[in-house]
Amino acid sequence: MQHPAVAIGVALASAGCYAVAAVLQQREASRHASDAEISGLALFGRLVRRPRWWVAVSATVVGALLHLVALRFGPLTLVQPLGVSALVLALPLGAWLVGRTVTRGEWAAAGAVALGLLAILSLAPHHARPPEVSDAALGMAVGGCALVVGLMVLVSSFFGHRAGSVLRAAASAILFGLASAMARLLVAGSGPWVLAALTCAAAAVAGMVLIQMAYRDGGLGAPLATCTLVDPLSASVLGVVLLGEVVRVTPLEAVLGVVGLALTAAGLTVLSRHAHKPLPAPVPVP
DSSP states (O other), X not given: OOXXXXXXXXXXXXXXXHHHHHHHHHHHHGGGTTOTTOOHHHHHHHHTTOHHHHHHHHHHHHHHHHHHHXXXXXXXXXXGGGGGHHHHHHHHHHHHHTTOOXXXXXXXXXXXXXXXXXXXXXXSOSOOOOOXXXXXXXXXXXXXXXXXXXXXXHHHTTSOHHHHHHHHHHHHHHHHHXXXXXXXXXXXXXXXXXXXXXXXXXXXXXXXXXXHHHHHHHTTHHHXXXXXXXXXXXXXXXXXXXXXXXXXXXXXXXXXXXXXXXXXXXXXXXXXXXXXXXXXXXXXXX
C-alpha cells in the first residue's frame, strides 16, 4: 500500500538519525587521522572499541529501520533523495560539537539544498507498482555496481587524502544506494530474495567501512556531501533501471529538475568547503 506522505515523514526522520550518526562517526574516525597505515578493517577494528562510535552505529540502525519503513510506503525514487537533508541536519550539530557558530553562508547553502531538494521531489513518482526483478537482471546490477565500486576504491589509492576520501565516499554511496534498492525489493516486491538480502547486507557493511575511511581522511564535509549527493542518484538509477519505477516529466519539469539538482549540488559544495573541517584528536588513541 502506497502512502507518500507517510514515506516522506519517515524518510526525514531517518535522515535525522543518519545526520547524528555521520557527525559522531567522523568525530571518532578523525581521532585516527594521523594513523595513515591504519585503513579498512583495521580502522574498523579500532572504532568498535569506542563507545561513541557505537552510539553512531545505533543511530545508523534506527535510521536504516526507518528507511525500510519509508520504502514500504513509497518508491525508491521518492524516498532516497530525502537523504540529502542529512547534510543540512548535520550542519548545526557538527558546528555545536566543535563550539562554533554556523555562518550565514552555510545557512544560505543549506537553504539552496532544501529548495533544490523540493524541486527534485516534485518530479519523483509518488506511487509505483511493486517491483519484480529476475535473477539475471539482479545479478547484472550487483555485478555492475561491484565493478564500479572496486575500480573507484582502486583509483582512490593513487590520490591524496582529500581526493581519495571523496572517491571512497562516492563508492560507499553507490553501495548504500544498492542496499536501498535491495531493501525496496525485499519489503515491497518480488524476486530472488536470498540474493537480494545477502546483497543488501554486504553492500551496507562494505559501505560503512568505506565511509569510515573517508571521514578519517577528509573530515565530515566533503565525504558527507559526496555520499549525500551520489547515494540518491545511484539509488534513483537503480530504481528506474532495475525496479521499473517510471519517471514521466514534461520539458518544463525537466528544466525544473535540472535547476533543483544544480541548487542542491551548489549548496552541498559550499557546505563541504566551509563546514565540518576535520576534527583534531584531543587525546592520542593507543
